[in-house]
Amino acid sequence: MSESGVRVVVTGLGVVAPNGLGAEAYWAATRKGTSGIGRISRFVPDRYPARLAGEIDGFTAEEHLPGRLLPQTDRMTQLALVAADWAFRDAAVRPSELPEFEMGVITASSSGGFEFGQRELQALWSKGGRYVSAYQSFAWFYAVNSGQISIRNGMRGPSGVVVSDQAGGLDAVAQARRQIRKGTRLVMSGAVDASICPWGWVAQMASNRLSTTHDPERAYLPFDGSAHGHVPGEGGALLVLEELEQARARSADQIYGEIAGYGATLDPRPGSGRPPGLRKAVELALADAGTLPRDIDVVFADGAAILELDRIEAEAINGVFGERTVPVTVPKTMTGRLYSGAAPLDLAAAFLAMRDGVIPPSIGITPSPGHALDLVVGHERTAPVRSALVIARGHGGFNSATVVRAVE
Amino acid sequence: MPAHEFTLDDLKRILREGAGADEGVDLDGDITDTDFESLGYESLAMLETGSRIEREFRVTLDDDTLTEARTPRALIEAVNALLVPAEVG
Structure with missing residues (x-):
């Protein structure tokens, strides 16, 4: 079998x-339209223009992790x-x-690990290099979660x-699929980001894309005429990926679905006149999956909530599928944008949508008619979901799309 | 004024604060002659521990001291050897 013939499943x-916290708790809340966005509690946000975030409450690392790991890990890790x-545990795999x-x-x-890094940089500046944790050498680092x-x-x-x-978040899962196609038995993939601390906050503010509205229900409004930036959040999802026959051979408890197609592009430089x-x-993701637009049952949109970026995304969706043809949803209206954690969380939602035959809602938005999208707003929609498209865009022109598909 | 003695209790406290403790190890048991490695502390944990001892007891530990002192007894002796002259002087 050719490498591209290897089917990679979650x-x-x-x-x-x-x-x-946990796939089922997240999914139950998401189906009901329950938001996790609120006023920042991890630091006092009064002096910052943006004061809302999607924070994870009730997570106590000590309850889950050994004592040796706690002093050397940032919250995101x-x-x-x-x-x-x-x-x-969900996959019933013992590594x-x-x-x-x-x-x-x-x-x-x-x-990377901003909260840890902020603490150690404060120690460096206020007390000196001898007060910086030896673990700062890796605890802040991009690769630390993988490590x-x-x-x-x-x-x-x-x-x-x-x-x-x-x-x-999608690029990592695509790389995991490549490695499984080359013969690796199992890859843990996805992402978790968490940088709700003053240093992380000012870094995010520099994008000029943060919503400064203080009402949690009016702050993050993708595809709404009142869109004016996003609310950051923390968290994400990790997925166990395996080759299909391998998963069947070990009688995996469940096969959520296949990572069927992937495409990625980079936007042209500003002012080039070329299209986004x-x-x-x-289109690349659909072609890679061998799927026609009409076979996609739902699109999990990126949902930047910047008017121009929303317009570009709506045009891309309508250009491929036709206006108001495919249901579109943005469950991140309940979590805020989780940066690299966002798309793996959308993948998890897509698989659970397939399992339960429902499309989770976007909340709080009044879709702008100009975007001409069939947005699933306010309440979940019952519909068979066999294939889904997840879109994720990164600051600086990164565009990625992934098609997931149920396995017969 | 430097502290006059570095004790096993000081070491255990600093290990817990700086590097945490392995659930499979009883730091309050008889660990004086147990290798740090068996106690769950790798070289980076010892680097952090050494740095905290230096800060609190105002001593300077050579890199060799940390790598050669493989047990709590050896490290306590090495640190105290640095503290005595300070007290006399």
Whole structure:
């Protein structure tokens, strides 16, 4: 069988989201339209123009992780390690029972461990270099989630990290698929980001894309005529990826679906006059999946909530599918944008939508008629979901799209 | 004024604060002659531990001291050897 004939499936989900810890809690909240967006509690936000975030409440790392790991890990890594544990448990895979070089870890990251890094930089400036933790050497680093998941679970196969902002969540899963096609038995992939701390906050504000509205219900309004930026959130999802026949051979408890197609493009430089690259990324993903537009049952949109970016995304979707032809949803209206964690969370939602035959809603928005999209707003929609498209864009022109499909 | 003695309790506290503790190890048991490695502390944990001892006890530890002192007893002796002259002086 050719490499491209190898079908790569997802057999385990580990979710840490602002509106639910664990895949089932997240999914129940998402179906009901329950938001996790609120006023920032992790620091006092009064002096910042943007004061809302999708924070994860009720996560106590000590309850889930060994004491040796706590002083050496940022919050994002603690969340990622727990999400990985949950994904393994969901897949009924014990990594200790598999050959270590046949398992890899490929995650995405957009910022690294900002909270840890801020604490150590403050120690450096206020007290001196002798007060900086030895663990700062890696705890802030983009690749640290992959590294710590690898060490904790004894996974020494092809591993790495992808850094392409929000698009990275799909780019990492695509890289995981490549490695499985080349013969790796299992890859833990996806992403968890968490940088809701003053240093992380000012870095995000520099994008000029943060909503400064203080009403949680009016702050993040993708595809709404009142769109004016996004609310950041923390969390994401990790997925257990395996080759289909391998998963069947071990009688996996469930096969959520296949990573069927992927496409990625980079936007042309500003002022070039050439069209944005998003539509091409979607077309590439569909072609890679061997899927026609009419076979896609739902689109999980990127939902930048910047008027111009929303217009570009709506045009890409309508250009491929036709106006108001395919249901579109943005469950991140309940979590905020999770950066590299966003698209893996959308993949998890897409698989659960397939399982339960429902499209989760977007909340709080009044769709702008000008976008001509069939947005699923306010309440979930019952519909068979066999194939879904997930779109993710990263700051700087990254466009990625992934098609997932149910396995017969 | 430097502290006059570096004790096993000081070491255990600093290990817990800087590097955490392995659930499979009883730091309050008889660990004086147990290798740091068996206690779950790798070289980076020892680097962090050494840095915290230096800060708190105002001593300077050679890189060799940390790599050669493989047990709590050896590290406590090495640190105290640095503290005694300070007290006398």
